[in-house]
Amino acid sequence: xxxxxxxxxxxxxxxxxxxxxxxxxxxxxxxxxxxxxxxxxxxxxxxxxxxxxxxxxxxxxxxxxxxxxxxxxxxxxxxxxxxxxxxxxxxxxxxxxxxxxxxxxxxxxxxxxxxxxxxxxxxxxxxxxxxxxxxxxxxxxxxxxxxxxxxxxxxxxxxxxxxxxxxxxxxxxxxxxxxxxxxxxxxxxxxxxxxxxxxxxxxxxxxxxxxxxxxxxxxxxxxxxxxxxxxxxxxxxxxxxxxxxxxxxxxxxxxxxxxxxxxxxxxxxxxxxxxxxxxxxxxxxxxxxxxxxxxxxxxxxxxxxxxxxxxxxxxxxxxxxxxxxxxxxxxxxxxxxxxxxxxxxxxxxxxxxxxxxxxxxxxxxxxxxxxxxxxxxxxxxxxxxxxxxxxxxxxxxxxxxxxxxxxxxxxxxxxxxxxxxxxxxxxxxxxxxxxxxxxxxxxxxxxxxxxxxxxxxxxxxxxxxxxxxxxxxxxxxxxxxxxxxxxxxxxxxxxxxxxxxxxxxxxxxxxxxxxxxxxxxxxxxxxxxxxxxxxxxxxxxxxxxxxxxxxxxxxxxxxxxxxxxxxxxxxxxxxxxxxxxxxxxxxxxxxxxxxxxxxxxxxxxxxxxxxxxxxxxxxxxxxxxxxxxxxxxxxxxxxxxxxxxxxxxxxxxxxxxxxxxxxxxxxxxxxxxxxxxxxxxxxxxxxxxxxxxxxxxxxxxxxxxxxxxxxxxxxxxxxxxxxxxxxxxx
Amino acid sequence: xxxxxxxxxxxxxxxxxxxxxxxxxxxxxxxxxxxxxxxxxxxxxxxxxxxxxxxxxxxxxxxxxxxxxxxxxxxxxxxxxxxxxxxxxxxxxxxxxxxxxxxxxxxxxxxxxxxxxxxxxxxxxxxxxxxxxxxxxxxxxxxxxxxxxxxxxxxxxxxxxxxxxxxxxxxxxxxxxxxxxxxxxxxxxxxxxxxxxxxxxxxxxxxxxxxxxxxxxxxxxxxxxxxxx
Numbered sequence: 001x002x003x004x005x006x007x008x009x010x011x012x013x014x015x016x017x018x019x020x021x022x023x024x025x026x027x028x029x030x031x032x033x034x035x036x037x038x039x040x041x042x043x044x045x046x047x048x049x050x051x052x053x054x055x056x057x058x059x060x061x062x063x064x065x066x067x068x069x070x071x072x073x074x075x076x077x078x079x080x081x082x083x084x085x086x087x088x089x090x091x092x093x094x095x096x097x098x099x100x101x102x103x104x105x106x107x108x109x110x111x112x113x114x115x116x117x118x119x120x121x122x123x124x125x126x127x128x129x130x131x132x133x134x135x136x137x138x139x140x141x142x143x144x145x146x147x148x149x150x151x152x153x154x155x156x157x158x159x160x161x162x163x164x165x166x167x168x169x170x171x172x173x174x175x176x177x178x179x180x181x182x183x184x185x186x187x188x189x190x191x192x193x194x195x196x197x198x199x200x201x202x203x204x205x206x207x208x209x210x211x212x213x214x215x216x217x218x219x220x221x222x223x224x225x226x227x228x229x230x231x232x233x234x235x236x237x238x239x240x241x242x243x244x245x246x247x248x249x250x251x252x253x254x255x256x257x258x259x260x261x262x263x264x265x266x267x268x269x270x271x272x273x274x275x276x277x278x279x280x281x282x283x284x285x286x287x288x289x290x291x292x293x294x295x296x297x298x299x300x301x302x303x304x305x306x307x308x309x310x311x312x313x314x315x316x317x318x319x320x321x322x323x324x325x326x327x328x329x330x331x332x333x334x335x336x337x338x339x340x341x342x343x344x345x346x347x348x349x350x351x352x353x354x355x356x357x358x359x360x361x362x363x364x365x366x367x368x369x370x371x372x373x374x375x376x377x378x379x380x381x382x383x384x385x386x387x388x389x390x391x392x393x394x395x396x397x398x399x400x401x402x403x404x405x406x407x408x409x410x411x412x413x414x415x416x417x418x419x420x421x422x423x424x425x426x427x428x429x430x431x432x433x434x435x436x437x438x439x440x441x442x443x444x445x446x447x448x449x450x451x452x453x454x455x456x457x458x459x460x461x462x463x464x465x466x467x468x469x470x471x472x473x474x475x476x477x478x479x480x481x482x483x484x485x486x487x488x489x490x491x492x493x494x495x496x497x498x499x500x501x502x503x504x505x506x507x508x509x510x511x512x513x514x515x516x517x518x519x520x521x522x523x524x525x526x527x528x529x530x531x532x533x534x535x536x537x538x539x540x541x542x543x544x545x546x547x548x549x550x551x552x553x554x555x556x557x558x559x560x561x562x563x564x565x566x567x568x569x570x571x572x573x574x575x576x577x578x579x580x581x582x583x584x585x586x587x588x589x590x591x592x593x594x595x596x597x598x599x600x601x602x603x604x605x606x607x608x609x610x611x612x613x614x615x616x617x618x619x620x621x622x623x624x625x626x627x628x629x630x631x632x633x634x635x636x637x638x639x640x641x642x643x644x645x646x647x648x649x650x651x652x653x654x655x656x657x658x659x660x661x662x663x664x665x666x667x668x669x670x671x672x673x674x675x676x677x678x679x680x681x682x683x684x685x686x687x688x689x690x691x692x693x694x695x696x697x698x699x700x701x702x703x704x705x706x707x708x709x710x711x712x713x714x715x716x717x718x719x720x721x722x723x724x725x726x727x728x729x730x
Numbered sequence: 731x732x733x734x735x736x737x738x739x740x741x742x743x744x745x746x747x748x749x750x751x752x753x754x755x756x757x758x759x760x761x762x763x764x765x766x767x768x769x770x771x772x773x774x775x776x777x778x779x780x781x782x783x784x785x786x787x788x789x790x791x792x793x794x795x796x797x798x799x800x801x802x803x804x805x806x807x808x809x810x811x812x813x814x815x816x817x818x819x820x821x822x823x824x825x826x827x828x829x830x831x832x833x834x835x836x837x838x839x840x841x842x843x844x845x846x847x848x849x850x851x852x853x854x855x856x857x858x859x860x861x862x863x864x865x866x867x868x869x870x871x872x873x874x875x876x877x878x879x880x881x882x883x884x885x886x887x888x889x890x891x892x893x894x895x896x897x898x899x900x901x902x903x904x905x906x907x908x909x910x911x912x913x914x915x916x917x918x919x920x921x922x923x924x925x926x927x928x929x930x931x932x933x934x935x936x937x938x939x940x941x942x943x944x945x946x947x948x949x950x951x952x953x954x955x956x957x958x959x
Contacts, residue, residue: 150840154871155781157742241740241784331765333739418840420871422933423779425746428941439941554941 074524099144119183131172160419173534213308258321376502466511482549494538562641568677573667577658743779750935779816790820819929836912
């Protein structure tokens with residue numbers, strides 16, 4: 001084995017201190033195999049070393065939480081012995097380098113996290129962020145990422161039902177691909193990853209191991225520079241067909257009662273899966289690396305341990321169950337190999353044709369996993385803007401037309417029509433609404449899912465921004481009538497070694513934690529992606545949240561579309577006209593500034609509970625108010641229902657444009673029969689919820705204070721932007 | 731009706747097909763793994779959608795050589811009703827039960843959405859609960875649904891009433907704008923000469939349940955159940 005030079009240590013991403021610690025733990029100089037293992041296990045990607053201190057502050061418990069962070073995914077109880085298993089994870093760096101495969105393997109990886117625990121995946125979501133539309137790379141990245149997600153998700157047969165897509169210059173050199181998978185399992189048949197039983201066989205199944213993705217986890221833990229393009233070989237290649245077979249084989253194997261513990265091979269491949277399983281179970285492990293099914297000749301132990309080849313699983317079997325497991329894999333034409341056994345040594349021993357080529361102590365390495373308290377500075381809260389601080393020389397109808405056709409507000413149908421969002425036959429709420437709804441198979445229960453983030457708020461005020469994201473998911477779940485149950489977080493930030501970036505991380509996590517506590521809405525799983533910087537320029541702080549809600553009867557779900565003429569339109573929540581950090585300010589005035597709107601969490605809870613109860617007792621049309629304010633929300637409801645509305649702007653408002661486009665938080669629009677509107681407003685008041693009748697549904701125009709635009713024109717603008725933009729490349 | 735659904739490695743609409751049939755039949759069809767060499771005693775066989783063998787090589791090409799397909803072909807030739815949807819349609823063309831090929835969509839992208847189909851032949855055991863010229867709403871979800879065949883075969887299909895469905899607008903107008911994937915003559919589904927084999931790209935099994943947004947697919951399974959009871 002070659003001598004370890006300082007250059008080799010550096011190439012493996014270890015700091016000087018980390019190298020010293022490594023020497024201390026080993027009691028000698030590690031060989032290259034061992035160094036490789038230290039490198040990936042201590043990478044930011046695997047160890048969360050910069051964020052761990054702050055992640056620990058998040059609320060993770062509730063009576064319905066079966067399993068919080070720390071396992072492959074989070075698990076909640078939805079009654080009737082059923083559990084929902086879900087997680088969101090980023091594949092940002094690989095997707096920038098090679099968009100199709102980077103995005104595709106992101107889907108594969110997150111699906112494995114979910115079915116590894118015993119769930120059949122029931123839907124996927126994805127939150128995408130790209131650079132400016134005019135940037136030379138953007139179209140290529142959008143096209144490749146969307147095709148990659150579709151190519152993988154469509155083939156494995158899991159519907160992709162929801163997501164978001166946003167453009168901003170800060171992502172020019174670092175796009176974000178955050179993918180979430182949601183699965184359904186029997187609550188009493190969940191599988192965990194802690195290895196147990198000295199002597200039990202360690203079994204590998206799935207695809208063969210190749211040389212792809214070696215050191216992907218280390219790459220994902222460093223900033224991009226000019227030569228990142230050269231890292232293309234570290235991007236893995238996905239095979240969704242094999243993944244589909246692995247899903248079916250895994251679920252079938254689980255029914256045989258032969259499994260002690262199971263984990264997929266994700267980032268850092270065989271190293272992290274075997275290491276984590278042994279570490280969690282407090283056992284040692286001995287691997288015969290020459291037994292690993294290999295895709296090419298001449299592979300070394302180092303490569304086998306660090307390969308990130310996709311669609312591979314590691315399982316600890318009960319003794320004597322090898323034949324049963326092998327029969328399942330034979331049926332599905334998958335690789336199967338016994339590659340080692342559990343031991344009582346507490347060490348990970350790697351063998352190659354009988355010779356020991358690595359021997360590391362598991363606990364000391366895991367316990368010594370670095371945790372940093374990186375210096376940080378609080379982001380100063382910007383001044384609050386008044387309506388009079390904002391120019392208003394654009395007419396309200398022109399402003400509305402501009403907003404709904406803006407890249408960040410336009411319909412993303414072009415994207416989701418490339419995803420099979422109906423396969424599995426339970427998509428009762430399709431993409432385009434506040435939340436998608438997937439029915440629990442053979443029941444009338446529905447799982448509502450959404451993903452949200454408002455990076456411009458987080459940039460201007462990380463704490464309020466963090467709160468707002470939680471509230472936004474809460475509203476999107478509530479607006480269909482479902483009860484918000486739990487959240488998964490995917491925290492995307494720049495370089496944590498810069499104190500102002502670390503300040504964004506701390507602020508956002510604190511805000512998220514505060515809101516989750518107030519709304520009884522725990523974080524059960526998550527992922528952190530740092531170093532999203534190119535040549536020293538970071539992305540906007542983007543802590544994407546994915547949320548899951550439950551509705552007991554999908555027939556009662558509400559949707560955004562106006563459904564009946566002549567109904568009263570009621571706004572729930574208070575409208576003051578907050579334009580700081582708004583889309584109006586950004587798009588029409590070209591200003592990204594001002595304090596974002598604050599979220600009153602106690603009021604959020606009261607309003608949410610009221611809205612949900614009203615939907616369950618008959619309200620069928622509801623939409624939360626978010627980007628672009630009241631006017632944009634109304635336009636979306638009109639477009640979805642192909643029906644207009646007439647809105648009266650109250651005489652006493654300070655500025656009509658602020659009332660129409662302000663982004664005050666905690667608001668929903670519902671429609672009620674005109675003759676019941678007054679009673680409804682009174683009922684809301686009794687529940688402590690501000691309610692105002694603002695107009696009525698009907699006609700073919702959206703009329704805002706006497707100025708009109710046809711719904712047809714709005715639709716053309718809203719639906720037109722993305723196909724036209726993408727067509728320009730063809 | 732005694733029904734079976736064939737399951738290939740990579741099938742992913744097999745459960746959807748099971749549920750679609752069950753809505754009309756009142757019981758579950760048998761699921762038959764592709765490595766089987768014998769079919770149970772059935773009078774209806776469904777070849778479901780998905781990505782059998784990952785669509786590698788060519789959509790449906792490898793599945794057409796699965797052991798069970800010899801039996802499916804034999805039964806089809808004996809007059810058993812066979813429905814191939816999406817990847818199932820591709821497999822039936824590769825197996826020689828239906829003419830033509832399904833090429834990559836004209837715009838090269840995967841398309842998943844509800845489309846309208848004009849019922850061209852309403853006198854088959856698959857379609858007799860529809861009326862000729864009716865526009866029904868059925869979802870598509872495919873990357874390779876662009877139906878192509880040579881001029882002579884096309885003329886024969888048209889002449890023999892073998893065109894079952896065409897892509898149309900919501901009012902039943904068949905035009906270029908409604909031709910989502912570039913298929914010749916807007917063809918969405920075709921029958922064999924004896925009219926006991928139907929292949930179609932759209933998924934009738936996905937809209938048999940009002941909760942999913944429509945029931946225009948259900949009359950097809952109702953018709954089969956009635957014909958075969």
